[in-house]
Amino acid sequence: MHQPRRGKHAEVVRVLRRQIDADVHKGLVAYEVVSIRGRGGGMGDAVTADLAVLPAEWGASDETLADPHDVALAVEVGADEQQVARYAGDGVPVLLVVDPRRGDWTLYDRPEGGRYQGVHQGRYGDDIPVPEPLSLALATGLLPRYG
Secondary structure: OOOOOOOHEEEEEEHHHHHHHHOOOOOEEEEEEEEEEOOOOHHHOOEEEEEEEHHHHHHHOEEEEOHHHHHEEEEEEOHHHHHHHHHHHOOOOOOEEOOOOOOOEEEEEEEOOOOEEEEEEEHHHHHHOEEEOOOOOEOOOOOOOOO
């Protein structure tokens, strides 16, 4: 279940975004609070990521919803199994879920049949290996934990 927004929630997003912004290339940009089109195509079917890495031209468009196949990485700070299943079912290629309550993270990739085939887990302090097209390692040592 998504925790209410608070300072530490925003700090997780900020720490990850700074690393992505410093390393992002190939015309990709990290955007905060992005709604991603669901299978039904409307706003009611969308999921809203805390952070999404998309082609730079998305930021100049009038689109309300991002195409899930354009998302190089979606990030959720706290997400339940139902939310993860929605991202997989919508075809978002890579989803990172960071849990400041437990101090751990899970990276999901290769969606197929409504489920992610790849599940990679670690704890704060372990680098997160983000696959192509980003191909970067996100450091987690400075991510805050909820009190």
